[in-house]
Amino acid sequence: MDDQPRLMHSSHGVGMAGHPGLAQHMQDGTGGADGEGRKQDIGDILQQIMTITDQSLDEAQARKHALNCHRMKPALFNVLCEIKEKTVLSIRGAQEEEPPDAQLMRLDNMLLAEGVSGPEKGGGSAAAAAAAAATGGSGSDNSAEHSDYRAKLTQIRQIYHTELEKYEQACNEFTTHVMNLLREQSRTRPISPKEIERMVNIIHRKFSSIQMQLKQSTCEAVMILRSRFLDARRKRRNFNKQATEILNEYFYSHLSNPYPSEEAKEELAKKCSITVSQVSNWFGNKRIRYKKNIGKFQEEANMYAARTAATATNVSTHGSQANSPSTPNSAGGYSSPCYQSDRRIQ
DNA sequence: CCGGATGATTGACG
DNA sequence: CGTCAATCATCCGG
Numbered sequence: 001m002d003d004q005p006r007l008m009h010s011s012h013g014v015g016m017a018g019h020p021g022l023a024q025h026m027q028d029g030t031g032g033a034d035g036e037g038r039k040q041d042i043g044d045i046l047q048q049i050m051t052i053t054d055q056s057l058d059e060a061q062a063r064k065h066a067l068n069c070h071r072m073k074p075a076l077f078n079v080l081c082e083i084k085e086k087t088v089l090s091i092r093g094a095q096e097e098e099p100p101d102a103q104l105m106r107l108d109n110m111l112l113a114e115g116v117s118g119p120e121k122g123g124g125s126a127a128a129a130a131a132a133a134a135t136g137g138s139g140s141d142n143s144a145e146h147s148d149y150r151a152k153l154t155q156i157r158q159i160y161h162t163e164l165e166k167y168e169q170a171c172n173e174f175t176t177h178v179m180n181l182l183r184e185q186s187r188t189r190p191i192s193p194k195e196i197e198r199m200v201n202i203i204h205r206k207f208s209s210i211q212m213q214l215k216q217s218t219c220e221a222v223m224i225l226r227s228r229f230l231d232a233r234r235k236r237r238n239f240n241k242q243a244t245e246i247l248n249e250y251f252y253s254h255l256s257n258p259y260p261s262e263e264a265k266e267e268l269a270k271k272c273s274i275t276v277s278q279v280s281n282w283f284g285n286k287r288i289r290y291k292k293n294i295g296k297f298q299e300e301a302n303m304y305a306a307r308t309a310a311t312a313t314n315v316s317t318h319g320s321q322a323n324s325p326s327t328p329n330s331a332g333g334y335s336s337p338c339y340q341s342d343r344r345i346q
Numbered sequence: 347c348c349g350g351a352t353g354a355t356t357g358a359c360g
Numbered sequence: 361c362g363t364c365a366a367t368c369a370t371c372c373g374g
Contacts, residue, residue: 236353236370259363280362281354288364289352 041072067188081190104208107215114222116157152225160218164211171207175200239282243272247282251290252304258287 048067055063067073111117182196239247250268251258260268265279272279290297 238352238371278353282352284363284365285353288366292365 041070042076045070045072045076064188073188077188077190084190101212104212104215107212107219110219110222111160111215114219115153116160116218116222149225153222156218156221156225160214163214167207167211167214171204174207175203178203239272239274239278243274246271247279247286248300248304249308251283251286252301253308255301258283258290 045067048063108117178199179196182191182199185191238244247268250260250264254260260279260283262276265276265283269276269279
Protein backbone atom coordinates (compact mmCIF):
# COMPACT_ATOMS: atom_id res chain seq x y z
CA MET A 1 0.00 0.00 0.00
CA ASP A 2 2.72 2.33 0.77
CA ASP A 3 4.07 2.27 -2.70
CA GLN A 4 0.99 3.75 -4.21
CA PRO A 5 1.30 7.26 -5.47
CA ARG A 6 0.27 9.62 -2.73
CA LEU A 7 -0.94 13.08 -3.44
CA MET A 8 -2.69 15.28 -1.02
CA HIS A 9 -2.38 18.85 0.02
CA SER A 10 -1.57 18.95 3.64
CA SER A 11 -2.06 22.58 4.36
CA HIS A 12 -5.63 21.89 5.27
CA GLY A 13 -4.64 19.49 7.91
CA VAL A 14 -5.45 15.83 7.97
CA GLY A 15 -9.14 15.78 7.39
CA MET A 16 -10.91 15.24 4.14
CA ALA A 17 -13.81 17.46 4.87
CA GLY A 18 -14.63 20.04 2.29
CA HIS A 19 -12.92 18.34 -0.58
CA PRO A 20 -14.60 19.69 -3.66
CA GLY A 21 -16.01 17.41 -6.21
CA LEU A 22 -15.50 14.27 -4.23
CA ALA A 23 -19.11 13.35 -3.87
CA GLN A 24 -19.99 13.80 -7.49
CA HIS A 25 -16.93 11.92 -8.55
CA MET A 26 -18.00 9.06 -6.43
CA GLN A 27 -21.37 9.04 -8.06
CA ASP A 28 -19.96 9.30 -11.53
CA GLY A 29 -17.42 6.60 -11.02
CA THR A 30 -19.54 4.05 -9.26
CA GLY A 31 -23.11 4.83 -9.97
CA GLY A 32 -23.82 2.54 -12.87
CA ALA A 33 -21.59 -0.34 -11.88
CA ASP A 34 -23.16 -2.58 -9.31
CA GLY A 35 -26.21 -1.02 -7.85
CA GLU A 36 -27.04 -0.10 -4.30
CA GLY A 37 -24.61 -2.38 -2.44
CA ARG A 38 -21.51 -0.77 -3.74
CA LYS A 39 -22.78 2.69 -3.25
CA GLN A 40 -23.45 1.85 0.32
CA ASP A 41 -19.96 0.48 0.72
CA ILE A 42 -18.35 3.57 -0.64
CA GLY A 43 -20.50 5.79 1.45
CA ASP A 44 -19.38 3.92 4.50
CA ILE A 45 -15.75 4.00 3.65
CA LEU A 46 -15.84 7.68 2.92
CA GLN A 47 -17.60 8.35 6.12
CA GLN A 48 -15.00 6.46 7.99
CA ILE A 49 -12.16 8.32 6.38
CA MET A 50 -13.76 11.62 7.13
CA THR A 51 -14.35 10.91 10.77
CA ILE A 52 -11.24 8.99 11.50
CA THR A 53 -9.46 11.91 13.03
CA ASP A 54 -12.25 12.55 15.46
CA GLN A 55 -11.99 9.18 17.04
CA SER A 56 -9.85 8.02 19.87
CA LEU A 57 -6.60 6.39 18.91
CA ASP A 58 -7.24 2.73 19.56
CA GLU A 59 -10.70 2.97 18.16
CA ALA A 60 -9.28 4.60 15.08
CA GLN A 61 -6.59 1.98 14.87
CA ALA A 62 -9.15 -0.76 14.59
CA ARG A 63 -11.19 1.18 12.08
CA LYS A 64 -8.18 1.95 10.03
CA HIS A 65 -7.22 -1.63 9.85
CA ALA A 66 -10.68 -2.55 8.75
CA LEU A 67 -10.58 0.23 6.26
CA ASN A 68 -7.30 -0.82 4.78
CA CYS A 69 -8.58 -4.31 4.28
CA HIS A 70 -11.73 -3.16 2.62
CA ARG A 71 -12.12 -4.46 -0.87
CA MET A 72 -12.99 -1.07 -2.25
CA LYS A 73 -10.06 0.63 -0.71
CA PRO A 74 -7.58 0.51 -3.63
CA ALA A 75 -10.14 1.82 -6.00
CA LEU A 76 -11.08 4.64 -3.73
CA PHE A 77 -7.48 5.45 -3.20
CA ASN A 78 -6.96 5.79 -6.89
CA VAL A 79 -9.91 8.08 -7.16
CA LEU A 80 -8.56 10.25 -4.42
CA CYS A 81 -5.22 10.38 -6.15
CA GLU A 82 -6.86 11.43 -9.33
CA ILE A 83 -8.73 14.24 -7.69
CA LYS A 84 -5.65 15.26 -5.88
CA GLU A 85 -3.66 15.43 -9.04
CA LYS A 86 -6.11 17.87 -10.48
CA THR A 87 -6.15 20.16 -7.48
CA VAL A 88 -2.51 20.05 -6.64
CA LEU A 89 -1.58 22.12 -9.66
CA SER A 90 -3.52 25.08 -8.39
CA ILE A 91 -1.87 24.82 -5.01
CA ARG A 92 1.64 24.73 -6.30
CA GLY A 93 3.51 27.94 -6.03
CA ALA A 94 1.07 29.40 -3.57
CA GLN A 95 3.74 30.13 -1.02
CA GLU A 96 7.44 30.34 -1.55
CA GLU A 97 10.39 30.46 0.79
CA GLU A 98 10.60 33.56 2.94
CA PRO A 99 13.85 35.51 2.80
CA PRO A 100 16.24 34.97 5.70
CA ASP A 101 14.98 37.13 8.52
CA ALA A 102 17.12 40.22 9.03
CA GLN A 103 16.51 40.41 12.73
CA LEU A 104 17.33 36.78 13.24
CA MET A 105 20.56 37.26 11.38
CA ARG A 106 21.40 40.25 13.52
CA LEU A 107 20.78 38.28 16.67
CA ASP A 108 22.84 35.38 15.39
CA ASN A 109 25.70 37.65 14.49
CA MET A 110 25.68 39.29 17.84
CA LEU A 111 25.55 36.02 19.73
CA LEU A 112 28.43 34.82 17.64
CA ALA A 113 30.39 37.99 18.23
CA GLU A 114 29.81 37.81 21.97
CA GLY A 115 30.97 34.24 22.01
CA VAL A 116 27.66 32.85 23.15
CA SER A 117 26.89 30.72 20.16
CA GLY A 118 30.35 30.26 18.74
CA PRO A 119 33.05 27.70 19.58
CA GLU A 120 33.62 27.11 23.28
CA LYS A 121 36.72 29.06 24.19
CA GLY A 122 37.83 31.45 21.49
CA GLY A 123 34.95 33.85 21.02
CA GLY A 124 34.13 34.45 24.64
CA SER A 125 37.60 35.34 25.76
CA ALA A 126 38.16 37.46 22.69
CA ALA A 127 35.05 39.48 23.36
CA ALA A 128 35.91 39.82 27.01
CA ALA A 129 39.42 40.88 26.13
CA ALA A 130 38.09 43.48 23.76
CA ALA A 131 35.75 44.74 26.44
CA ALA A 132 38.58 44.84 28.93
CA ALA A 133 40.73 46.76 26.51
CA ALA A 134 37.92 49.20 25.96
CA THR A 135 37.72 49.95 29.66
CA GLY A 136 41.39 50.70 29.67
CA GLY A 137 41.78 49.27 33.12
CA SER A 138 45.19 48.61 34.56
CA GLY A 139 46.61 45.16 34.31
CA SER A 140 46.13 43.90 37.80
CA ASP A 141 42.50 44.59 38.48
CA ASN A 142 40.80 43.89 35.24
CA SER A 143 41.83 40.26 35.32
CA ALA A 144 39.48 39.83 38.23
CA GLU A 145 36.72 41.64 36.38
CA HIS A 146 37.63 39.75 33.31
CA SER A 147 37.09 36.41 34.97
CA ASP A 148 33.90 37.70 36.51
CA TYR A 149 32.66 38.74 33.12
CA ARG A 150 33.74 35.45 31.66
CA ALA A 151 31.98 33.50 34.36
CA LYS A 152 28.74 35.35 33.80
CA LEU A 153 29.03 35.03 30.07
CA THR A 154 29.60 31.31 30.45
CA GLN A 155 26.52 31.11 32.58
CA ILE A 156 24.44 32.84 29.96
CA ARG A 157 25.96 30.66 27.33
CA GLN A 158 25.10 27.49 29.19
CA ILE A 159 21.52 28.51 29.71
CA TYR A 160 21.29 29.46 26.09
CA HIS A 161 22.63 26.16 24.89
CA THR A 162 20.51 23.98 27.13
CA GLU A 163 17.42 25.90 26.13
CA LEU A 164 18.35 25.74 22.49
CA GLU A 165 18.92 22.03 22.77
CA LYS A 166 15.59 21.58 24.47
CA TYR A 167 13.85 23.43 21.67
CA GLU A 168 15.67 21.49 19.04
CA GLN A 169 14.79 18.22 20.67
CA ALA A 170 11.17 19.20 21.04
CA CYS A 171 11.13 20.29 17.43
CA ASN A 172 12.60 17.03 16.25
CA GLU A 173 10.24 15.03 18.37
CA PHE A 174 7.26 16.91 17.10
CA THR A 175 8.44 16.70 13.53
CA THR A 176 8.92 12.97 13.61
CA HIS A 177 5.61 12.60 15.32
CA VAL A 178 3.85 14.56 12.62
CA MET A 179 5.73 12.77 9.91
CA ASN A 180 4.74 9.42 11.31
CA LEU A 181 1.21 10.58 11.53
CA LEU A 182 1.19 11.75 7.94
CA ARG A 183 2.89 8.62 6.75
CA GLU A 184 0.37 6.57 8.55
CA GLN A 185 -2.42 8.56 7.04
CA SER A 186 -0.95 8.34 3.62
CA ARG A 187 -2.07 4.75 3.60
CA THR A 188 -5.68 5.84 3.59
CA ARG A 189 -5.38 9.08 1.70
CA PRO A 190 -2.90 10.40 -0.79
CA ILE A 191 -0.11 12.56 0.66
CA SER A 192 2.91 13.50 -1.38
CA PRO A 193 6.39 13.61 0.14
CA LYS A 194 6.52 17.20 -0.89
CA GLU A 195 3.59 17.97 1.28
CA ILE A 196 5.13 16.25 4.22
CA GLU A 197 8.18 18.34 3.61
CA ARG A 198 6.12 21.47 3.54
CA MET A 199 4.49 20.52 6.79
CA VAL A 200 7.91 19.96 8.32
CA ASN A 201 8.90 23.38 7.14
CA ILE A 202 5.93 24.91 8.81
CA ILE A 203 6.80 23.21 12.05
CA HIS A 204 10.39 24.34 11.81
CA ARG A 205 9.37 27.89 11.19
CA LYS A 206 7.17 27.84 14.26
CA PHE A 207 9.95 26.49 16.41
CA SER A 208 12.50 28.89 15.05
CA SER A 209 10.27 31.76 16.01
CA ILE A 210 10.37 30.40 19.53
CA GLN A 211 14.14 30.16 19.26
CA MET A 212 14.21 33.74 18.18
CA GLN A 213 12.68 34.76 21.45
CA LEU A 214 15.35 32.82 23.27
CA LYS A 215 18.03 34.50 21.21
CA GLN A 216 16.53 37.88 21.82
CA SER A 217 16.47 37.51 25.56
CA THR A 218 19.97 36.08 25.52
CA CYS A 219 21.17 39.08 23.59
CA GLU A 220 19.52 41.33 26.09
CA ALA A 221 21.22 39.60 28.96
CA VAL A 222 24.59 39.87 27.25
CA MET A 223 24.03 43.54 26.57
CA ILE A 224 23.21 44.22 30.18
CA LEU A 225 26.20 42.26 31.36
CA ARG A 226 28.40 44.01 28.89
CA SER A 227 27.23 47.49 29.72
CA ARG A 228 27.73 46.84 33.39
CA PHE A 229 31.16 45.49 32.72
CA LEU A 230 32.08 48.33 30.44
CA ASP A 231 30.95 51.04 32.77
CA ALA A 232 34.31 51.42 34.42
CA ARG A 233 32.98 53.83 36.98
CA ARG A 234 31.19 51.05 38.72
CA LYS A 235 34.31 49.02 39.27
CA ARG A 236 36.84 51.72 39.89
CA ARG A 237 40.10 50.71 41.42
CA ASN A 238 42.64 53.12 42.76
CA PHE A 239 45.96 53.18 41.05
CA ASN A 240 48.66 51.44 42.91
CA LYS A 241 50.99 53.38 45.14
CA GLN A 242 53.86 53.39 42.72
CA ALA A 243 51.77 54.82 39.91
CA THR A 244 50.44 57.54 42.17
CA GLU A 245 53.96 58.42 43.23
CA ILE A 246 55.16 58.71 39.69
CA LEU A 247 52.24 60.92 38.76
CA ASN A 248 52.61 63.09 41.83
CA GLU A 249 56.29 63.39 41.21
CA TYR A 250 55.67 64.74 37.76
CA PHE A 251 52.90 66.99 38.95
CA TYR A 252 54.84 68.67 41.73
CA SER A 253 58.01 68.95 39.74
CA HIS A 254 56.03 70.73 37.02
CA LEU A 255 53.85 72.76 39.31
CA SER A 256 54.28 75.90 37.26
CA ASN A 257 52.92 74.18 34.23
CA PRO A 258 51.38 70.84 35.15
CA TYR A 259 50.28 70.03 31.63
CA PRO A 260 52.21 67.07 30.33
CA SER A 261 52.59 66.89 26.59
CA GLU A 262 51.26 63.98 24.65
CA GLU A 263 54.63 62.28 24.73
CA ALA A 264 55.03 62.92 28.43
CA LYS A 265 51.62 61.43 29.00
CA GLU A 266 52.55 58.38 27.04
CA GLU A 267 55.72 58.00 29.02
CA LEU A 268 53.89 58.37 32.31
CA ALA A 269 51.25 55.96 31.15
CA LYS A 270 53.87 53.39 30.32
CA LYS A 271 55.64 53.86 33.64
CA CYS A 272 52.43 53.56 35.61
CA SER A 273 50.98 50.83 33.40
CA ILE A 274 47.81 52.81 32.87
CA THR A 275 46.38 54.37 29.74
CA VAL A 276 47.09 57.83 28.40
CA SER A 277 43.53 58.90 29.00
CA GLN A 278 43.86 57.78 32.58
CA VAL A 279 46.91 59.98 32.87
CA SER A 280 44.88 62.85 31.43
CA ASN A 281 42.10 62.16 33.88
CA TRP A 282 44.53 62.07 36.73
CA PHE A 283 46.10 65.38 35.82
CA GLY A 284 42.75 66.96 35.24
CA ASN A 285 41.52 65.87 38.63
CA LYS A 286 44.76 66.76 40.29
CA ARG A 287 44.95 70.25 38.87
CA ILE A 288 41.43 71.14 39.79
CA ARG A 289 41.67 69.62 43.25
CA TYR A 290 45.01 71.16 43.94
CA LYS A 291 43.79 74.57 42.89
CA LYS A 292 40.66 74.22 44.94
CA ASN A 293 42.50 73.66 48.16
CA ILE A 294 46.19 74.35 47.94
CA GLY A 295 46.58 74.22 51.67
CA LYS A 296 45.48 70.65 51.85
CA PHE A 297 48.13 69.63 49.38
CA GLN A 298 51.01 71.58 50.77
CA GLU A 299 52.41 68.78 52.82
CA GLU A 300 52.32 66.54 49.83
CA ALA A 301 53.89 69.25 47.70
CA ASN A 302 56.73 69.73 50.12
CA MET A 303 57.37 66.07 50.28
CA TYR A 304 57.59 65.55 46.55
CA ALA A 305 59.55 68.70 46.06
CA ALA A 306 62.08 67.54 48.59
CA ARG A 307 62.27 64.18 46.97
CA THR A 308 62.83 65.52 43.46
CA ALA A 309 65.38 67.91 44.85
CA ALA A 310 67.20 65.01 46.43
CA THR A 311 67.26 63.00 43.25
CA ALA A 312 68.25 66.08 41.29
CA THR A 313 71.21 66.73 43.51
CA ASN A 314 72.08 63.07 43.34
CA VAL A 315 72.03 63.18 39.60
CA SER A 316 73.98 66.39 39.40
CA THR A 317 76.66 65.11 41.74
CA HIS A 318 76.97 62.10 39.51
CA GLY A 319 77.76 64.42 36.66
CA SER A 320 74.81 64.05 34.30
CA GLN A 321 71.90 66.41 34.56
CA ALA A 322 69.62 65.37 31.79
CA ASN A 323 66.22 66.03 33.23
CA SER A 324 66.57 69.40 34.87
CA PRO A 325 66.18 71.94 32.05
CA SER A 326 62.56 71.14 31.37
CA THR A 327 61.13 73.26 34.17
CA PRO A 328 63.74 75.34 35.87
CA ASN A 329 61.07 77.46 37.36
CA SER A 330 59.24 74.97 39.50
CA ALA A 331 61.90 72.47 40.39
CA GLY A 332 64.27 75.06 41.65
CA GLY A 333 62.69 76.06 44.89
CA TYR A 334 63.01 72.83 46.74
CA SER A 335 63.80 74.54 50.01
CA SER A 336 60.37 76.14 50.33
CA PRO A 337 57.99 74.79 47.74
CA CYS A 338 55.02 75.83 49.77
CA TYR A 339 55.64 79.47 49.16
CA GLN A 340 56.05 79.27 45.49
CA SER A 341 53.25 76.89 44.82
CA ASP A 342 50.50 79.46 45.07
CA ARG A 343 48.65 80.89 42.07
CA ARG A 344 50.60 78.81 39.62
CA ILE A 345 47.40 77.41 38.25
CA GLN A 346 44.87 79.93 37.27
C1' DC B 347 29.16 52.32 58.65
C1' DC B 348 30.58 57.04 57.57
C1' DG B 349 33.06 60.49 55.24
C1' DG B 350 36.92 61.81 52.69
C1' DA B 351 39.73 60.26 48.69
C1' DT B 352 39.76 59.16 44.04
C1' DG B 353 39.08 57.64 39.20
C1' DA B 354 35.74 58.43 35.56
C1' DT B 355 32.10 60.90 33.14
C1' DT B 356 29.60 64.80 31.45
C1' DG B 357 28.73 69.31 29.60
C1' DA B 358 30.42 73.86 28.62
C1' DC B 359 33.94 76.59 26.49
C1' DG B 360 37.49 78.30 23.48
C1' DC C 361 40.37 68.26 20.93
C1' DG C 362 42.01 69.52 25.52
C1' DT C 363 40.71 71.54 29.72
C1' DC C 364 37.71 72.99 33.55
C1' DA C 365 34.13 72.31 36.79
C1' DA C 366 30.68 69.67 38.68
C1' DT C 367 29.17 65.31 39.65
C1' DC C 368 28.87 60.29 40.01
C1' DA C 369 30.14 55.93 41.92
C1' DT C 370 33.22 53.45 44.22
C1' DC C 371 37.13 52.68 47.42
C1' DC C 372 39.13 52.61 51.83
C1' DG C 373 40.75 53.91 56.42
C1' DG C 374 39.10 54.99 60.92
